[in-house]
Amino acid sequence: MSDNDRPLVLIVDDEPAQLALLSYNLKAAGFRIATAKDGEEAVLAVAEQGPDIVLLDWMLPRLSGLEACRQIKASPAGREAAIIMVSARSEETDRVRGLDTGADDYIVKPYSVAELIARVRANLRRLRPTVAGQVLEHDDIRLDTDSYRVTRAGHSLHLGPTEFRLLGAFMERPGKVWTREALLDRVWGRDIYIDTRTVDVHVGRLRKALCAQGGDDPIRTVRGAGYAMG
Known part of the structure; x- marks a missing residue:
């Protein structure tokens, strides 16, 4: 898995020691890391970096x-992100308040790092199944990230790395319309600056590979928007 494929976790905490501890352990667990020290910085970091997971402390300066x-x-x-609220507040009303605000999960301090990483992985499995090594299936197409294999109607397909990542994005969210810009960020990475027409080229290659053994084109072009599967 390339660095761009590794899930990005944004850690938001105003305690330097906690930031350092979580950063070290999450990096060791295979995640890319970004950090923010207050609520305002967290909002900006999400807009600029598009993390997969946000570990968000309840008690923060400037913006709660x-x-x-x-x-x-x-x-x-x-x-597009999953937010795990981290708090010392353990009352049921606090959990409900956090989840009602939009958090996807809630973990109470003190917690073990192992538990926190398990929660991160659980939310990631829901959010990006291909990163978690699960097998995805859509109609007669099957994608297995562990073995790096794609089959259609039982026939093995040969995809390049970029087409494989493109297919993974489409199959993670069937029906979702992806803009070219969103696919560039998801497949190539936010720090790579290439023409959006590159997306069209690779989608064309993916379509050719998917239909090499017959079958209808599973990817539809949404005029003025982008592409979707299903």
Whole structure:
């Protein structure tokens, strides 16, 4: 798995020691890391970096974790992320409040790092199944990231690395319309600056590979928007 394929976790905490501890352990577990020290910085980081997971402390300076959670979930990049609220508040009413604000999960301090990483992986499996090594199936197409194999109607297909990642994005969210810009960010990475027409070229290659053994084209072009599967 390339660095761009590794899930990005944004850690939001105003305690330097906690930031360092979580950063070290999550990096060791195979994640890319970004950090923010307050709620306002977290909202900006989500917009700029598009993390897969946000570990969001409740008690933050400048903007509380709850308000940051609201603003993140209202943003285009934030809707694609899973937010795990981290708090010392253990009452049921606090958990409900955090989840009602838009958090996808809630973990109470003190917690073990192993538990936190398990929660991150569980949310990631829901969010990006191909990263978690699961097998995806859509109609007669089957994608296995562990063995790096794609089959259609039982026939093995030969895909390049970029086409494989493209197919993974489409199969993670059947029916979702992906803009060319969103596919560039998801497949090539946010730090890579290439023409959006490159997406069209690779989608064309993917279509050719998927239909090499027959069958209808499973990828549809949405005029003025982008591409979708199904």
